[in-house]
Amino acid sequence: MEILQNNIVLLALTFGVFYASRQFQKWTGWIVLNPILVTIAVLILFLQLTGISYGTYHQAGQYIDFLLKPAIVALGVPLYRNLKRIRQQLLPIFLSQLAGCIAGIVSVVAIAKLMGASSAVIISLAPKSVTTPIAMEICKATGGIPSLTAAIVVCVGLFGAVFGFKVLEVWHIRNPYSQGLSIGTASHAVGTSRAMEKSETHGAYASLGLILNGVLTSVLTPLILDLLI
Amino acid sequence: MIRQCLIIFGCLAFGELVVWLTGITIPSSIIGMLLLTLLLQTKIIKEKWVKSVSDFLISNLGFFFVPPGVALMLYFDVIKAEFLPIVAATVASTIIVLIVTGWTHQIFKSNGDTTE
Numbered sequence: 361m362e363i364l365q366n367n368i369v370l371l372a373l374t375f376g377v378f379y380a381s382r383q384f385q386k387w388t389g390w391i392v393l394n395p396i397l398v399t400i401a402v403l404i405l406f407l408q409l410t411g412i413s414y415g416t417y418h419q420a421g422q423y424i425d426f427l428l429k430p431a432i433v434a435l436g437v438p439l440y441r442n443l444k445r446i447r448q449q450l451l452p453i454f455l456s457q458l459a460g461c462i463a464g465i466v467s468v469v470a471i472a473k474l475m476g477a478s479s480a481v482i483i484s485l486a487p488k489s490v491t492t493p494i495a496m497e498i499c500k501a502t503g504g505i506p507s508l509t510a511a512i513v514v515c516v517g518l519f520g521a522v523f524g525f526k527v528l529e530v531w532h533i534r535n536p537y538s539q540g541l542s543i544g545t546a547s548h549a550v551g552t553s554r555a556m557e558k559s560e561t562h563g564a565y566a567s568l569g570l571i572l573n574g575v576l577t578s579v580l581t582p583l584i585l586d587l588l589i
Numbered sequence: 590m591i592r593q594c595l596i597i598f599g600c601l602a603f604g605e606l607v608v609w610l611t612g613i614t615i616p617s618s619i620i621g622m623l624l625l626t627l628l629l630q631t632k633i634i635k636e637k638w639v640k641s642v643s644d645f646l647i648s649n650l651g652f653f654f655v656p657p658g659v660a661l662m663l664y665f666d667v668i669k670a671e672f673l674p675i676v677a678a679t680v681a682s683t684i685i686v687l688i689v690t691g692w693t694h695q696i697f698k699s700n701g702d703t704t705e
Contacts, residue, residue, distance in 0.1 A: 404659055404661065422656065437625070440630055471681055501615070501616060506657060507658065510657045528691055542691035543687070545687075547683065
């Protein structure tokens, strides 16, 4: 079965599983069947059943995650497109991003610490609200476990996409601008794709929240971790 | 295509350089992203010069983190040992972020709402 350890075969498998899970999600319409999560689960199962080590898989996978950093740089384009929108509402957007960002980092660190989590886990949880590539970079820079962060971030996104709008309704946050911004801030790209289904305004504000919180979290996480740990 | 990659990787390289020189804990990619925004805003770079590569990268953002996610298999024991704090802190904190962001935006938006 050595052919299964071939880089090209493993890459083809990764593309194939992702494509199949995306089609499956479209077909069922279930948000919970997030293709990223399903692909990760299927690949882990495959590796465990075949006894292929993560190190071997990483030989192939590194070609994909190499593109994470350039992809974050590319987010500068939608940020530029939204600059006008930001300038029109500079104060409300900036203050809500700052409040949401600090509340998110402080609360997750404080709760995890009170419940006795180890410091490696606490550090890995801190950037949980922002999109995975950014969160993993922050995690690497602060000394956490990047792949643990990746998994938690996907779960946070799923939670926001499935329950986010219900939480906002219950708390009387009803205008589309605030709703979109909150969903993007709390649950990044997965939440944003849900917001885009709701309306274009929701989607635009959600992507704004996703990017701005990514920037703020990368600046504030090291500072807050220094204070709290 | 070459020009598109040059711009994206050039911005990223600048970010790497800043991190290397200053030892700052901000990801190099975030610095690169802000530089790209600045270059677009100041019209030094035209949006169409980066559009197709950046659209490609952004629309496949999710896929790129499949391999790092697979590394999770190395940490099953950590997750099992600290399952409860991880889940409780994550869920509670996500709800807190939604409410704090939404409320703050709603309060300040209604006070200074002249644009919409």
